[in-house]
Amino acid sequence: MTQAPATPVPIGWPWIIAVAARRPPRRRRRRRGRVPELVVAIPTFRRAEALRNALTAVRAQVDVENGLADAPMHCSILVIDNDSAGSGEQIALEIGAKYVIEPQPGIAAVRNRALGECEHARAVLFIDDDEIPEPGWLRAMIEMYTATKPTAVAGRVVTHIPEVVEPWVSKGGAFDRPIRTRGQLIREAATNNLLLDLDGVHRLGLSFDERFGLTGGSDSMFTLQLTRRGGTIRWAEDAVVIEQEDPRRFSPRWVLMRTFRFGNTSARVRIALARSRAGRLVERLRALGRGTVRAVGGSVRWGFGVVAGSVRHRAYGLRTATRGLGMMAGALGYAHDEYGRRRQRSSMKSTGRVNRP
Structure with a gap:
């Protein structure tokens, strides 16, 4: 019985092209300009002027960081507005920030929305809408994060007390905060100056507990769960933000x-x-x-x-x-219910209603 002649193997460029076509396509690398790796997230609720000040300062540092040829992370800005009327939209868009509205009342819902919006990123950095970062804040946060690779990095918050204030307030230590050292491990932190590694957050199964959305405490709950489940929080002493409280509150x-x-x-x-x-x-x-x-x-x-x-x-x-x-x-x-009371007062002010005895 005569055996059929073998099919000749193609040689040259046609053969190379045919083999390449059968290989799975290579995974496309993400372009840094299109997919940010760190998102600075700013929750807000009816604080237009304070939001503008915070965004302006954050934008300046983000632009500097993104302009560095050897920057380890590309940064962008996200504003999450808890005002369903969208009072912060114009300011956010003017300064070049991504803007979303979270209609569910409460700071925990806003923070969870931020985590959801940042799924594409490597990390999210929370800062409050009434805070102004000091020069070098963003660089100090990124350096601590990339050098120590923790689950979270917490930075220093300083409250500016007005010059004219009752002695009871200025001498009572109400705004004193713990003294820590650079790189120190801590068990608990607030989210008003906190960077979170999103892979670590997902691995530990963390989210902000919405039972504390209007009372406060969801950040303490979150960070205590983080450390109890094996995560780490490092202290960035040089990453400083200034809290710009309303002077009328210093009573x-x-x-x-x-x-x-x-x-x-x-x-x-x-x-x-x-x-x-x-x-x-x-x-x-x-x-x-x-x-x-x-x-x-x-x-x-x-x-x-x-x-x-x-x-x-x-x-x-x-x-x-x-x-x-x-x-x-x-x-x-x-x-x-502190945040609920604040929302009620803000709503009354915006609608012209006043409390009556």
């Missing part, structure tokens, strides 16, 4: 309300983190006990300040007692 009443909220949310967060009913009961009792100690101790210090004529002791004592009361209230199930 004893506002400071005490803020202090009460801190105590209230710290207790509620730790109760929510407990994994069992028994664990939650233990955290409630612990918050109740610690809150009682603070309330009693702070009251004693306040009384000493009254007798000694010391503004500093009166202020510290009253703040300590107020934080303790907040912890006790949280242990008993009360949630201080």
Whole structure:
């Protein structure tokens, strides 16, 4: 039986082209100009002038970073507006930021929307709409992130206290923050100057708990979960933002309300983190006990300040007692709705309505 002659193998360029056509296509590399690797996310709610100031300062640093030939990351800006009327849209677009509206009320929903919008990026960097970054802020954040490769990087926040303010506020330490060192590992952080590695966030299954959307505390909940699940937070001492608070807020009443909220949310967060009913009961009792100690101790210090004529002791004592009361209230199930109250006041102001006795 005669065997059929073998098919001749093509040679030369036609053969090379035929083989190449059977290979799977190479994965196209992302173009840096089209797909940013780091997104600076700015949540906002009816703070037009403050937003403009923040965006202008952030834009300047983003442009410098993107202009570097050896920049390790390409940056862009995202504004997430919690005002369904879109009050921040014009400002955001004027300064060249991507703009989206998150209609669900609450800061937790806004932060989760930011995470969703940044799925294409390597990292997201949160900054508040009432903050101005100091020169070198963005570079310091990126350097700490690329050098240490943590799950998160937290930077320093400094509050500018007005020159004319009651001594009770200026001497009471209400705006003092912990002193840390560059690169230090920390357990918990706020999101008003926080970079998150998105691969790490997804790997740890993290999102902002919307039970804390109108009360505050979702950032504490998020970062405590991050470190408890094995993530790391590094401190960037040189990445500084300046908090531009409304001067009218620097009053004893506002400071005490803020202090009460801190105590209230710290207790509620730790109760929510407990994994069992028994664990939650233990955290409630612990918050109740610690809150009682603070309330009693702070009251004693306040009384000493009254007798000694010391503004500093009166202020510290009253703040300590107020934080303790907040912890006790949280242990008993009360949630201080600070952001909800702020939204209500803002809505009344925008519609011309006023509170009546």
